[in-house]
Amino acid sequence: MDGVGVQSWVILSAILFVLGLFCVLTRRNALGILMGIELVLNAASLNVVALAHYASLGRDGQLFAIFVIMLAAAEAAIGLAIVLGIYQSFETIDVDATDRLRG
Amino acid sequence: MNPHLVATPAAWVALVPLLPLSGAIVLGLGGAWLQHRVGPRAVSAIACGTVAAAFLLALRALATLIGLPPDDRLLVATLWPWLEVGGLAVDVALGVDPLSAVMILVVTGVGGLIHGYAIGYMHGERGLWRFFAFLNLFTFAMLILVMAENLLLLFLGWEGVGFCSWALIGFWYREPANAVAGNKAFIVNRIGDLGFVLGLVLLFWTFADAGVPTLAFRLMEPRADVLQGAQLWGMPVATLATVLLFLGATGKSAQIPLYVWLPDAMAGPTPVSALIHAATMVTAGVYMIARLHWLFALAPFTLHLIAAVGLATAFLAATLALVETDIKKVLAYSTVSQLGYMMLAMGVGAWGAGIFHLVTHAFFKAGLFLAAGSVMHALGGEQDMRRMGGLWAALPHTAVTCLVATLAIVGTPCFAGFFSKDAILWAAFSSRYGHPLLWAGGTVVAGLTAFYMVRQFVLVFLGTSRSDADARQHLHESPAVMTVPLWILAVGAVVAGYLGVPPVLGESLGVPHVLEGWFAPLFGGHAAPAGAGESHGAHAELELGLMIASVTVAAGGALLAWLMYGARRIAPERVSDALAGLPYRVLRHRYWVDEVYAAVFVRGTVSLARVLTWVDTQVIDRLVDGAATVVRGAAVLGRSIDDWLVDPAVNAVADATWAVGRAARHVQTGAVTSYLYGVLLGMLGGVLLWWSWAAAR
Numbered sequence: 001m002d003g004v005g006v007q008s009w010v011i012l013s014a015i016l017f018v019l020g021l022f023c024v025l026t027r028r029n030a031l032g033i034l035m036g037i038e039l040v041l042n043a044a045s046l047n048v049v050a051l052a053h054y055a056s057l058g059r060d061g062q063l064f065a066i067f068v069i070m071l072a073a074a075e076a077a078i079g080l081a082i083v084l085g086i087y088q089s090f091e092t093i094d095v096d097a098t099d100r101l102r103g
Numbered sequence: 104m105n106p107h108l109v110a111t112p113a114a115w116v117a118l119v120p121l122l123p124l125s126g127a128i129v130l131g132l133g134g135a136w137l138q139h140r141v142g143p144r145a146v147s148a149i150a151c152g153t154v155a156a157a158f159l160l161a162l163r164a165l166a167t168l169i170g171l172p173p174d175d176r177l178l179v180a181t182l183w184p185w186l187e188v189g190g191l192a193v194d195v196a197l198g199v200d201p202l203s204a205v206m207i208l209v210v211t212g213v214g215g216l217i218h219g220y221a222i223g224y225m226h227g228e229r230g231l232w233r234f235f236a237f238l239n240l241f242t243f244a245m246l247i248l249v250m251a252e253n254l255l256l257l258f259l260g261w262e263g264v265g266f267c268s269w270a271l272i273g274f275w276y277r278e279p280a281n282a283v284a285g286n287k288a289f290i291v292n293r294i295g296d297l298g299f300v301l302g303l304v305l306l307f308w309t310f311a312d313a314g315v316p317t318l319a320f321r322l323m324e325p326r327a328d329v330l331q332g333a334q335l336w337g338m339p340v341a342t343l344a345t346v347l348l349f350l351g352a353t354g355k356s357a358q359i360p361l362y363v364w365l366p367d368a369m370a371g372p373t374p375v376s377a378l379i380h381a382a383t384m385v386t387a388g389v390y391m392i393a394r395l396h397w398l399f400a401l402a403p404f405t406l407h408l409i410a411a412v413g414l415a416t417a418f419l420a421a422t423l424a425l426v427e428t429d430i431k432k433v434l435a436y437s438t439v440s441q442l443g444y445m446m447l448a449m450g451v452g453a454w455g456a457g458i459f460h461l462v463t464h465a466f467f468k469a470g471l472f473l474a475a476g477s478v479m480h481a482l483g484g485e486q487d488m489r490r491m492g493g494l495w496a497a498l499p500h501t502a503v504t505c506l507v508a509t510l511a512i513v514g515t516p517c518f519a520g521f522f523s524k525d526a527i528l529w530a531a532f533s534s535r536y537g538h539p540l541l542w543a544g545g546t547v548v549a550g551l552t553a554f555y556m557v558r559q560f561v562l563v564f565l566g567t568s569r570s571d572a573d574a575r576q577h578l579h580e581s582p583a584v585m586t587v588p589l590w591i592l593a594v595g596a597v598v599a600g601y602l603g604v605p606p607v608l609g610e611s612l613g614v615p616h617v618l619e620g621w622f623a624p625l626f627g628g629h630a631a632p633a634g635a636g637e638s639h640g641a642h643a644e645l646e647l648g649l650m651i652a653s654v655t656v657a658a659g660g661a662l663l664a665w666l667m668y669g670a671r672r673i674a675p676e677r678v679s680d681a682l683a684g685l686p687y688r689v690l691r692h693r694y695w696v697d698e699v700y701a702a703v704f705v706r707g708t709v710s711l712a713r714v715l716t717w718v719d720t721q722v723i724d725r726l727v728d729g730a731a732t733v734v735r736g737a738a739v740l741g742r743s744i745d746d747w748l749v750d751p752a753v754n755a756v757a758d759a760t761w762a763v764g765r766a767a768r769h770v771q772t773g774a775v776t777s778y779l780y781g782v783l784l785g786m787l788g789g790v791l792l793w794w795s796w797a798a799a800r
Contacts, residue, residue, distance in 0.1 A: 025779055033775065099773030 009050035017043035030083045030093040034076060041072045108321065111171065113178035116199050119160045119207055120246035126153035127240035134232025143231050147222040150235035154218050154242055158211035164199045165208060173624050176201055177321075179252060186255070190316035191307070196252035198321075201621050205458060206249035206390055209465045213382045213595075214242050216588035220473050221374035223585035224480060234274060238378065241267035245383050249390055253319040254303050257391065261299065261355065264384045265292045271379060272371040284370035291364040295354015302347030306398075309333050309340045324397050331401075345398060345405035349412075352388025357439045358416045358446055363697055365439055369431040373476030376431060381438050381472050382465040389445040389461055393454045396626060400452065406536050410450025414544045417443025419694070421551035425558075426690040429486050430475045433559050437512065438468055440548060444527055447545060451537045453530030455622040459603045460527055463519035466599050467511035470592035474505035477581040477589065478563060482574050488559065493568035497578040500586040502564045504593040509560045511596040513553040514657045519600030524549060525650050526603055532649060533642070546653045553660035561668040607643045607650075 020039025027033050045065040052061020083093055090098050126149050130137070138146050168176045182195040199207065218238060225231055244263025251257035266289075273285030307318055313329035315322065333340040352358065357365040368380050379385070392399055392409070399405055420439035427433045441464050448457030479486060481498055495502045511518040514525070528549070532542035568575055580586070603618045666672045692698070772778075 021783065025776065025783065028776070030775075033779075095775040098775075102771060102773030 006050060006054040010047065013043045013047040013050065016040075016046065028094050028096050030079075030086065030095050033095065034079045034083070037075065037079075038072060041068055041075075044068060108177055109175045110177040110179040110198070110321070111167075111175070112180070113164075113167065113199075114180045114182075115160065116164050116178050116250070117180040117182055117197050119157045119164070119199075119211070120197065120243050120250060122153040122157045122160070123239045123242040123246065126150055127236050127243060130232050130236035130239060134236050138232045143226075146232045146235055150239050151215065151218045151222065153239060154211055154215040157242070157246070158208070158215050161204070161207040161211045165204050168199065168201065168204055173620075176624060181252075190311060191318070193253055193255050193318060195256060196319070197247070197250040197256075198252040199250060201625050202390075202393060202458065203249045205462060205618075205621075207246055209462055210242060210245050210249065210383050213465045213469050213592070214245075214378055216591055217374050217378040217382070217469060217473065218242075220377075220476070220585050220588040221372070223582045224374055224476055225372065226582075230274070234271075234372070237267050237270045237274070238374070241271065241379060241384070245387070248387055252321065253317075254306065254323075255318050257394070258299065258303060261351070261387060261391075262296065264379070264387060265289060265296070265355070268292075268368070268379050268384055271375040272368045274371055274375065278370075281370040284364075284367040288364040288368045291361050292354045295351045295361050298347040298350025298354075300351075302344045302351065305335070305340060305344045305347065309335075309344070320394065327397050327401060330398070339402065341398065341401040342404050345395075345402040346408065348391065348395065348398075349388075349405060349409055352391055352446075353412065354388075355391075356385050356388030356442045356446065358388070358412050358443065359419065362416060362420065362439045363700060366432050366435040366693075369429070369435050373431065373472060373479065376435070377469045377472035377476070380435065381468040385438060385442055386445070386461045386465070389442065389449060389457055392446075392449045393458055393626075396449075396452075396454045399449070403536065406450050406452060408450070410447050410531070410536065410541055413443045413446025413448075413450050414541055414548070415443070416440070417447065417548045418544060418551070419443075421548050421555065422690055423693055424555040425551065426687060427555075428488050430478065430488050430491070430559065430563065431472070431486055433488070433555060434468065434471055434475060437471075437552065437555065440552065441468065441512070444524065444545065444548070447531055447541065448527040451530050451534040451541065453527060453534055454626045455619055456523065456526035456530050456603075458622070459618050460523035462602070463511065463523040463596070463599045466592050466595035467508040467518075467520055470504055470508035470589060470596050471512065473585070473589050473592065474501050474508065477501040477585055480581050480585070481578050482570060483577060485570065485574065488562040490570050490574075491563045491568075492566045492570070493564070494578070495564045498564075498580050500580055500589060504586075504589040505564065506560065507593040508596050509556045511600075513556050513661060514549055514654065516654060517597070517600075519596050519598070521654070522600035522603050522605065525653065526605060528653055529605070529646055529649060533646075542649065546656050549653050550656040550660035553657040554664045557661040557664035558668050561665065565669055605646070607646045 017040055020036045020041075020043060023036030023039060024033050025036075027036060045068045048064045048068070049061040052058075052064070086098055087093050092098070129149055130146060134146055137149075164178060167178060178199040180197045182197070184192060185195045186193040218235075221234070221238065225234055228234060241264060244260045244267055246260070248257055248260025248264060251260055269285045269289040271285075272288050273282045276282045276285075303318070306323075307316070310317060310323060310326070310329060313326070313333075315326045315329060317323060330339075330341040330344075335343055354361045365380055365385065369376055371379075399409075417440045420436045420443060424433050424436035424440065427436060441460070445457045445460050445464070448454070448460060477498065478491065478494060478501060481494070481501075482491065485491065507518070511520040514521045524545075528542055528545045531537045531545050532539055601614065601617075603616055604612075604614045606616055608614075609616060663673075667675050667678065689695075
């Protein structure tokens with residue numbers, strides 16, 4: 001790890017974040033959006049762990065990462081439940097088709 | 104009174120009034136159910152049982168008192184603090200001292216007998232439970248009155264008996280006359296109560312000013328000295344307060360000028376007349392004066408007033424009884440007259456003699472009323488003595504007991520009335536406050552009493568029957584439940600007298616004056632001892648002479664009545680004709696007192712009400728109407744402001760909100776992707792903002 005600088009980790013996480021964001025914004029499939037969110041969260045976790053390591057903050061960054069993973073798990077469970085609910089109501093999981101809450 | 108009196112705590116004496124109260128509560132709440140489901144016997148049993156138990160407790164209290172040293176005879180049950188306002192602390196405290204012991208024995212004893220009698224008299228009555236509930240409540244209130252340890256609690260009982268009296272006089276309220284009689288009794292009593300309240304407040308005020316803020320008798324009496332020299336509006340406070348309290352007593356004890364309610368109160372059932380309007384409630388005024396004797400003793404003027412009013416009442420009522428033809432109203436006027444005697448005793452400072460007469464009177468007058476009730480029962484409710492006569496054979500028990508009671512009230516030697524009446528007459532003659540004229544007046548009243556009582560007895564029981572054949576067929580002696588109380592009262596009407604055998608008669612026979620010794624610790628300091636410190640022999644001769652004189656006058660009255668109504672030697676009509684008919688007419692119209700009161704007070708009140716009505720409709724209503732018109736004009740103005748200013752403003756706010764909402768709703772597309780672009784844009788904007796902020800630093 002020592003050979004690799006903090007910039008590399010930040011760039012990696014930025015790439016991951018952008019990929020996740022792209023996925024979230026472009027997918028019409030609800031499951032795709034959930035996957036994109038996972039990527040965004042992982043990018044954030046990576047960022048936190050890396051920065052904590054180089055700032056010599058001990059295990060704080062890893063603790064935060066574990067929190068984020070737990071959060072992601074909970075989010076995935078709820079998100080999938082919502083997707084199932086949407087499917088039962090609309091027979092589709094295309095998010096553009098489910099606009100009943102339009103103002 | 105002994106200033107260092109040691110009171111014995113005895114919480115159980117509180118049960119004496121609480122037992123009848125429990126009976127009243129049970130019967131008042133569940134009496135109707137009980138009577139229909141279990142039967143009238145259960146109702147009677149509860150009512151009589153509680154009073155009988157109270158009587159037994161009263162006997163126990165008497166026995167306990169006798170066991171105490173004479174100077175410390177006081178049992179006190181302090182239940183709870185009632186009021187604590189400013190410096191005034193009033194406890195709900197009940198006490199039994201020699202005076203209240205006598206009173207509770209009379210109330211529960213005679214009252215219990217009347218309860219028992221009422222079982223027979225009120226047989227078959229639909230509202231029996233209501234009757235007995237009120238009778239029990241009355242007993243409770245009367246016991247509170249006589250056992251109260253302070254003036255405020257006494258007043259509570261005072262008002263309580265007034266209320267029960269109202270409820271029981273109007274017991275048969277479907278008859279409008281009865282309801283009116285009840286109202287009259289209550290309203291007339293209120294006038295007296297006003298005096299009582301003012302007297303109470305004045306007393307408290309004076310005592311509180313002197314640093315003794317209390318209404319408890321045992322605390323006030325040793326500090327009676329604070330009344331010395333106290334003045335209000337140039338009058339001694341003691342005189343003013345006692346006159347006001349005496350006004351209360353004239354209401355409750357049916358004295359001039361407030362006696363008019365008692366004859367009308369005969370509208371109630373006869374047991375009520377016997378219990379309330381003869382034996383107990385009407386004696387409340389006498390009791391109150393005896394209870395506050397140390398206060399009245401400070402006001403000689405009031406004592407003279409009481410003696411004068413008492414004698415005048417005794418005389419006036421006795422004359423009214425002479426021509427009355429209603430069997431109960433004769434007894435009513437007789438009661439007023441005998442209460443006048445008791446007041447006379449109070450007025451001459453003979454507290455013990457007055458209470459003695461109260462006790463004997465309770466026996467013989469209750470007996471007379473119950474006998475009258477028994478006669479009415481036998482004749483199907485007939486009250487007119489002109490349609491009676493010759494009932495001796497048909498109603499032997501009633502007749503004999505009534506004869507005993509009549510002899511007692513007339514003052515026949517050896518009967519109770521003789522001893523008590525004689526005690527009063529002797530005190531009226533010899534006491535510090537007495538006067539031979541008072542004695543003479545009392546003796547004349549004794550003659551009148553003998554006349555009207557013998558007249559009544561002869562008209563009812565002797566001669567030939569004047570009732571119609573139908574009534575004669577249904578004649579029957581009353582059941583045992585009614586005659587047994589009559590007999591007990593008849594025995595009491597003889598025996599009670601031996602509690603107070605005057606020394607002039609008793610000394611040679613070794614019979615002591617029981618009541619005098621009994622009351623000595625209480626009244627000893629204030630009672631004017633008859634002939635104290637003077638030669639005994641001369642006084643004894645004088646006393647005997649006066650006694651013989653009054654008995655002779657009474658015998659004369661009785662003889663005259665016998666000649667007029669029994670032997671028919673003198674036709675009553677000839678007597679009234681010989682007097683030009685005028686005195687008879689005056690008496691038949693009861694001195695027009697009711698008419699005068701109606702003209703002066705009732706019509707005065709009505710006229711005042713008319714004037715006030717005029718003021719009300721012409722002045723106050725106009726003012727109110729004017730005010731209403733102004734308010735209405737203001738309201739119209741306010742409404743137009745509301746319509747033209749406030750409402751458009753409120754509507755404009757609402758419209759604006761609505762329009763904004765209508766425009767803004769399009770932001771919510773429902774498409775998740777557009778929201779996400781929103782999030783992204785917001786985030787980028789945030790980052791840009793942060794950068795520009797960081798650059799500015």
